[in-house]
Amino acid sequence: MxxxxxxxxxxxxxxxxxxxxxxxxxxxxxxxxxxxxxxxxxxxxxxxxxxxxxxxxxxxxxxxxxxxxxxxxxxxxxxxxxxxxxxxxxxxxxxxxxxxxxxxxxxxxxxxxxxxxxxxxxxxxxxxxxxxxxxxxxPEAGAATPAGDTHWSLQPIKKPALPSGKAPHPVDRFLEARLAAKGLGFSPEADRTTLIRRVTFDLIGLPPTEAELTDFLNDRAPGAYERLVDRLLASPRYGERWARHWLDTIHYADSHGSEHDMGRKNAWPFRDYVIQTFNSDVTYARFVREQLAADVLYPNRPDLTPALGYLSAGNFDLSAYYTAPIPFQILDRDDMVNQAMSTFVSTTANCARCHDHKFDPIPTTDYWSLQAVFAGVIKGDVTYDEKREIAEQRAKWNKLKEAAESKSAARILATENKPVVDSFVAALSSFAGWKPLRVTKATSTGSATFTLADDGRVAVGGPRPAKDTYTLVTRPGGGRIGALRLDAYASPELPKGGPGRADDGGYLLHELTIEVVRADGKREKAKTFRASADYAQPNGDAARAADGNPGSAWGIGPEFGKDHHLVLAFEKPLDLADGDALEVVLEQNDGSGHTLGRFRLSVADAPRLALCAVPPKVAELLKTPTQNQAARVELAAFALRETAADGIAALPPQKRVYVAAKAADVADVGFVNIDKPREIHVLERGEMSRPKQLVGPGALSALPELAIYFKRRDMSQESQRRAALAEWVVDRRNPLTWRSIVNRVWHYHFGKGIVDTPGDFGRMGGAPSHPELLDYLAAWFKDDAEGSFKKLHRLIVTSQAYKQSSADRPEADKLDRDNRLLWRANRLRLDADQYRDAALQTAGRLDFTMGGPGVNHFKMGPGPQMTPALDYAAFDWESPAANRRSVYRTVWRSIPDPFMDSLDFPDLTLLSPTRGTSVSALQALTLYNNNFVLSCAQSLARRVVAEGGTLPKQIERAATLAWGRALTDKERKVLQTLASSHGLEATCRVILNANAFLFVD
Structure with a gap:
């Protein structure tokens, strides 16, 4: 609805x-x-x-x-x-x-x-x-849902024979038969200008360009329209347009919604995945499988990880979990059930949450079995590699790391690990050692004083500020440097023996940066490849000292009163001349006096494996020619761990995407701990305090022959439950799936589906206006087209029904006022995305850059609790960010863009299989006065002025660009009068508000 x-x-x-x-x-x-x-x-x-x-x-x-x-x-x-x-x-x-x-x-x-x-x-x-x-x-609910239900949507799909008739196109045969029964027929074919505008907006969401329009009008060879359709389907713009439909259907947005409407900064890879899927014409069955269970059904395709964003599209998040964990679990899974059943099989299974469905054969046990499918997933960011070969390398290094951390002598000393250990030990054994650096200048932002020794040691004294940044200058002399080492020394002169100045003897190093200062004054920042330390406190590992984040730090608690060291290996060795200097900056931002008290800097050049921090015990083991097994295990574990860390550091950084996955794969889940699927009980009347029988994962019992999928797989594993549901959905015998998707596509082409309730094929939903045509399309899409969306589009838009004129026929209107029989094309208003993108293209501003994080068309400030305040009026519509296609803009659930909202952009706290079309004073005022429209009108005026010509020529040009046709004499007169009185910019504003721009005939 x-x-x-x-x-x-x-x-x-x-x-x-x-x-x-x-x-x-x-x-x-x-x-x-x-x-x-x-x-x-x-x-x-x-x-x-x-x-x-x-x-x-x-x-x-x-x-x-x-x-x-x-x-x-x-x-x-x-x-x-x-x-x-x-x-x-x-x-x-x-x-x-x-x-x-x-x-x-x-x-x-x-x-x-x-x-x-x-x-x-x-x-x-x-x-x-x-x-x-x-x-x-x-009839009451019991009478409406007998056993062995005979409702139309649950009947097997049988491809009907084509009705007799003259039409060569199969779609037209079915429609023609219904029209003839009413004494009606199709309307004449629309003119070519109308056709190209209609099909271009339909397939790519944009108007045809001037060149495209001219080419089509001049192409009089047979098959010109079919070639146009093929070109549009091959355009990358096609995926952007049809992805928007899918994102509406599953209520995808870039914020959590609910009471804590925070942004989801890593949700966008799913949006890009959907765009790429449509452009690549991935089969529908595979599209479903990838979204529900890419991790288990396609384990060798890590690039498909963003597909799992499907189940996380809804408006719940972890913030609600902390304050109300049980209600959150139920509501979050309810949203997943509702989304999966509505989008894939057009069924309102969520109506059976508290009782058996009143109208359809869905007992409440079906609903809770569907909740059980998702009982082991949680929403959050997961990391992934885009390329399979990178993922395989990472898996190899992670295997070494897991062995090193296993504490199992058998795993650590396994035969396959021996070459790795020997190579690492050889690199360390041949290492010549570190060269201490003498600091020639040291400064403090907190008034600390420095004593600089000839051996490079630095002693810090004077006041102890809450925060401090040390800047140290040293001249190493000419040569290559592969790494820098920072030694922190314990000292009886420091609290608790140091090596920090804090009361407990500790320090927190938030950032260590190195710059080469050339003799001529030029500066080059050294890029860190990997950071390692002999010891790091929990949540204070060495990498935090070189991650570019001034809020994270390397610390040593509780190992105070001991020497420690940090090593930063460079991405590329530094080549220094004699006159060059190093400037080393140590940022210590804790705010409680956790600063270094005694330290020294050293440099070295050696094979990369050797440039790491080596704990004292391991250093001693390297000197011992013979060792007992415990010593060999400790040395081998260190070798495996450091080799793995070096290998992982050499890989490209992983991407992050917000998805629904098993908890073990979700980063930063906070207090949430779901290590296996939870037990799911039927809740009497939906009340948490009234659990009844335990249920296992399953789907709709109205299709009993498909239950086999939940018996073939191990239902104790979370991922196998999702895989079973995916196979259940795409089974060729599932009549709901294939009818549902072809009906959705038909809806977007004609403005209304064969079933006018795309998300509900039950008794409270619509009945098909052309049931035989629906079954023909479902069977054809499943079997003949093998699930190809592009083939389905081509079949539909090449029909006579699609190409006919939208002109009214009073005698036909009397017999079929709602045009359910399709005796003419439906005249449709541009939706919010189409209008915005068309205005940008007409103004010559549309940016076709694809993909990437969402573009914010607002200024963000602090708001109540965790929800920010968004100021759409403060956005600069002349900025480059204003020109991206609408599918890439950030959509905030509870704070919608007023402009897009006025044009009926859907409320994405709800599933939105259709968009409304309202006509209101607010809408008219918004279209005429919104800053976006004013900006586009200004740009259009500048565009036609830059092309030259008289004012009448400029008006003609602006209207042609916007409407895709020449002006009539009446239109020309009205616009010229307006321009004479109010100027070209005001005239362009009217052009962008005219029905000729707003509607597609």
Whole structure:
């Protein structure tokens, strides 16, 4: 169900007021309403579809406007908050619902104009009147979901034979047959200018360029349109457009939502994965498998890790877990269940959370079994390698590291490790040693004093500031330097024996940086390859002294009163001339006096393996020719650990992506600890305090033949549960999956699906307008096209139905007001993304850079609790960041962009399989006055002025760029008059607000 948020308050207020005064509503004349007959309407076929399509979007279980809920007979009879009875059995005239749908008062009629729904026809009103007059009957949930359910969406898909007819295209055959039954036919084909604009916006979300339009209009060879379609499907812009549809469907956004709406800075790789998937035309079955279980089904493809962002798309995060862990677990898994079942199989399984589904064959045990599928995952950032060969190398080094840390003599001294250990020991044994450096100048930001000894040792005295930064200058002489060593010395002159000046003898080194200062004054910063230390305290490892983060530090607690040392190996050796100097900066930012008291700097050049910090005990072992097993294990473990660290440091840094995965793979999970899938119980009425029977992982019992997938795999493993669900979804026998996805694609091409509720194929959802066509497309997509989206697009957009004109035909409109039979094309308004991108392209500003972190179209400041304050008005629309495609902008759930919001960009706290289309004063004012539109109008004016010509020529040019066609005489006159009075920029502003720009015919 799509909610039109700008109108929400008006709808609720209108409903409350009008239900209260229902008896005062003017009714339609008797001539407008067909007289009741003795025939009682079929509830399932005639009444329920009417209620579902016209009433339940505002009067359903989720949204009950005015307190009126039309999902059960009892609630419908009770009426709304005003007290007026919604339905009065045997008395339609006294029923508020009948009064509201019958009235001629345009301010009070239901559904209201603002809902986007058309009023009921006289025949439809008559159907409801007969139904109320008859009783009315309303099958309860038990009667609606018998065993062996026969609902259309659960029936096996059988590819129907093509109906007889003249149309050469299979899609047209099915549509033509339905049209002929009504005495109708297709409209004429749209003109070529309309066609290219329609299909270009449809497939890539942008208008055709001037060159593309000219080429198509001039291409009169057979197959010109098909070649156009192929070119658009091959464009990288195609993936950007169709990824946006998928991201809507799964409610992906760049912030957590909920009460702690923090940003997800690493969510964007999933968005880029979806774009690449559509561009690469990955089969739908594989697309599903990758999103649910890439880690287990494709273990040798680490680059597919971002696909797991599918399950983390929803609006819950760890911040809620800390304060309410159990509710968080349930709500988070509920969101996953709802998302997976809605997007993949168009089923409202979450309606069975508290009780068996009222209308569909989904017992509550099915729902909790689906929760069990996700009982071992958690959301958070995971690291991954984009290239398989890098991942394999990392795995090799991690295997050595795990062996070193295993404390198992057998693993550490394993035969395959001996060459590694021997190579490392040889490198250390041949190492010539470290060369101490004499510091010639030392300064402190905190008034400390320095005593500089000839052997290079530095003693720090004077006041002990809370924070301090030492800057040391030394001249090593000419030669190559591969690493720098910092020795921190214990001393009885320091607190607790040092080597730090803090009361406990410790220090915290937040950052150590080195610059080469050439004799001519030029500076070169040395890049650190790897940092190592003889000892590091927990959460204070050596790497923190060279990670560029002034908030992290290397520390030595509680090993105070001892010597320690840190080694920084350089990415490339430093080549120094005699007159060159080194400037070494030690930042100590703790704020509690944790600064160095005694230290010395040294340098060395040697094989990289030897340039590491060696603990004293290991140094002693290297000197001993024969050793017992314990000594050999300790030396070998150190060799394996340092060799692994050196190998890992040489690899490219890993990427991070926000996904749902097993806890062991999630970095920084804080207090959360889920080491295996939790036990899942059915909760009576959904209450946490009332657990009932234990359930295992599974899916919908209405498809019993597919349960095998949850029996073949080891359900004790979290990842195997997701893999089983993935295989269940994409099984070729699953009728829901294949009908669902082709219906979604059809919806985006025509503005309405064959089933007009893409996320709900149950009894409360829509019924297919062309069931045979739906099954034909599902079978064709699954079998003939082998799950290729591009083949499906090509099939649909090359049909006569797609290419026909959108011009109205009054005689056809009388027979099919909603155009469900597709006797013409639907005229569609640009959605928010299309409008914004089209305005940028028309203005000559659209930046086609692909991928990367989201672009912030706001200024961010501190807000309440963890949620920031976003100022969209403060953003500079002339900046380069303004010009990226809309799919790359940062979408914040609870603080939406007012401009995009006014154009019905969806609320991504909810699944959004469709977008609403509202018309409001706010929308009109926003389109005319928003800074983005003003900026684009200015850019368009500058563009046409730069191209030269008179003012009339510039107006003509601006309109042609925006509308893709020449001006009519009337349009030309109006725009020239406007430009003469208000200037070219104001005229461009009107051009970007015109229906010719806003709508696609």
């Amino acid at each position: 799509t909610e039109t948020r700008p109108l929400r308050g008006a709808l609720l207020a209108l409903t409350s007021l009008t239900i209260a005064g229902a008896s005062l509503l003017p009714a339609r004349s008797s001539s407008q309403i067909k007289a009741p007959t003795a025939q009682v309407p079929d509830f399932a076929k005639e009444v329920q579809p009417l209620l579902r399509a016209k009433c339940m979007p505002c009067h359903g279980d989720i949204q009950a406007a005015g307190g009126l809920k039309l999902t059960q007979l009892k609630s419908a009879m009770a009426g709304g908050s005003s007290g007026a009875r919604g339905l009065v059995p045997h008395d339609p005239d006294a029923s508020a619902v009948i009064q509201r749908v019958s009235t001629t008062d345009t301010d009070l009629i239901m559904p209201p104009k603002t809902s986007g729904k058309t009023p009921l026809t006289p025949a439809e009103v008559a159907t409801l009147r007969r139904w109320v007059q008859s009783g009315p009957t309303w």
